[in-house]
Amino acid sequence: MKIADLYIRVSTDEQADKGYSQRSQEEVLKRYCELHHITIRKVIFEDHSAKTFIRPQWQSMLLNLKKRRGQIDLILFTKWDRFSRNAPDAYQMINTLKLLGVEPQAIEQPLDMEVPENKMMLAIYLTAPEIENDRRALNTFYGLRRAKKEGRWVSQAPVGYCNRHDERGKKYIAINPPQAKIVKWAFEELAKGLYPAEQVFKEAAAMGLECKKNNFLNIIRNPVYCGRILITKYKDEEAYTVKGMHESIISESLFNDVQDAINGRKRMAKAKVHSPDFLPLRGFIRCSKCDRMLCGSASKGRNGYYHYYHCSSACGCRYKAELANELFIEGLQEFVVTAELAPLYSEVIIDTYKSQHNARENHSGLLKEIDEFNGRIRKARELLLSGDIDGADFKIVKSESEAAIEKLEVRLSEALVAKRAYVNVEPIVKTAIERLTRIDDIYCKSNTCDKRTLIGSMYPEKFTFEELQHRTAKTSELFSHIYLINNWLQDKKEGQATDFSCLPTMAPEAGLEPATL
Secondary structure, eight states: OOEEEEEEEESSHHHHHHOSHHHHHHHHHHHHHHHTTOEEEEEEEEESOSSSSOOHHHHHHHHHHHHTTTSOOEEEESSHHHHOSOHHHHHHHHHHHHHTTOEEEETTSOOOTTSTTHHHHHHHHHHHHHHHHHHHHHHHHHHHHHHHHTTOOOSSOOTTEEEEEOTTSOEEEEEOHHHHHHHHHHHHHHHHTSSOHHHHHHHHHHHTOOSOHHHHHHHTTOGGGGTEEEEOOBTTBOOEEEEOSSOOSSOHHHHHHHHHHHTTSSOOOOOOSOOOTTOTTTTTBBOTTTOOBOEEEEEEOSSSEEEEEEOSSTTOOEEEHHHHHHHHHHHHGGGOOOTTTHHHHHHHHHHHHHHHHHSOOOOHHHHHHHHHHHHHHHHHHHHHHHTSSOHHHHHHHHHHHHHHHHHHHHHHHHHHHHHHOOOOOHHHHHHHHHHHTTHHHHHHHSOHHHHHHHHHHHOSSOBOHHHHHHTOSOOOHHHHHHHHHHHHHHHHHHHHTOOOTTSOSSOOOSSSSSOOO
16 A cells, blocks of 8 residues: 655645635545545645745655655645646656655646656646746736836835825825935935945934835935836836826935935045044044044053044054044134124125025026937937947937936926025024034034034045144135134234324425425
8 A cells, every 4th residue: 555645735825824725635635545545644734836846844845755765655736736836846856756766646637657758748737837827927027017107106115105005995105204204314414425325324223214224225226215116127128217106205306416426426425423422533534644544442541541543554643532622622613603793694694595596597507408418319310310320329328318308307497496485594594603603612512423513514525633733624615714704804803903102193394305494
């Protein structure tokens, strides 16, 4: 009497829990064994796809067969698609079982493997389910691609969105406010070009962003956040984006700015976000001997720890952190706006903003660039018709030009919107100027991250300790103007205080010198 294991498989957990497929297969297989006097050793239930043999229960059964070789003769299942839906893998597994002395057999599609012609029938039984799987996958792919072209997001909602259903039962994605706020902040930080993506991710994660680092790197390149959906390249169809039906979290111009920053078309400062409290200048000071960036560390002394900025090379450049920090604060005091001049600063800025807003803005530059790219496409088309370039080169010129035109049109439309929009900046300006009047006090009371943000806004380039000591480091345009204005007014004040008491009060008499009567 032969001994057999019964293999019962369905494709999904739902079929295993709620369907009757497993019970039906078990009933049919047991009746078959009873009629043919086959002893059942055990019944294996599987709820896994048949695309491969990497299935938990199958692997466990195969390991058991290798350990207990010769204890069973058959592995029975209802049809060959229960065994596999991948013909090459199925042939390989049949050979493996044959070496173990086990014969796989489908009771509803029986085949005698000793007959060579039956191998053709086996190929049909195995290939038909595989073709069915491939056709279903292809139909699904085309359906999802068509939905994307219509502007619908068809997969799991990205971070910052959540899946919803409308009144007709159709799926769509809606903004998830807590996560969307963090995502928008991350895009705005990256657009500034001050910090790399990894550091922005750490700050976003600390704020509560629910994703991993690799997912974050995909987020900042995904156009779904600016209201567009990417249609990937397929066969002869080039990749492009379409307007999505969902609400955007950021503007298209902000998204384009971020792509420029992470692609290297915008300067990225490599300053670190996180730094010890005693080393806020770490990452900003450059070695004056070998031009490397100075590191920062603490040395343990007899009475505690002493912090230093030092070079990692053998040049020996080393400065006390306490001294460097004090020099920076002293230099910062030169950029403090005096309380007497604060109203004047505010008035000048507000008047300038109003005059610029009221003035007619000239968009001829953007329009000229758009015309140039359109002209490039026309010229390429003429070269294509004359045979000077081939179709592939024309497609490259056309796609690059259309991408540039799309960006320019976004900038132009937003510039027109900004022209019509007027914001009352008076309270904003007054608050900012008030903070500039005590910027040194704010710096001293801020945490390390805020201190480094202020340092980065003041110094667009790295500086040496000597430049910091002699106030020759290059500052940003705003702080340069404040420094010049403060110095000019100080010189003016000193000039007006000149003592004129030593000058004569009477003019000499008319005539030749010496005076004549």
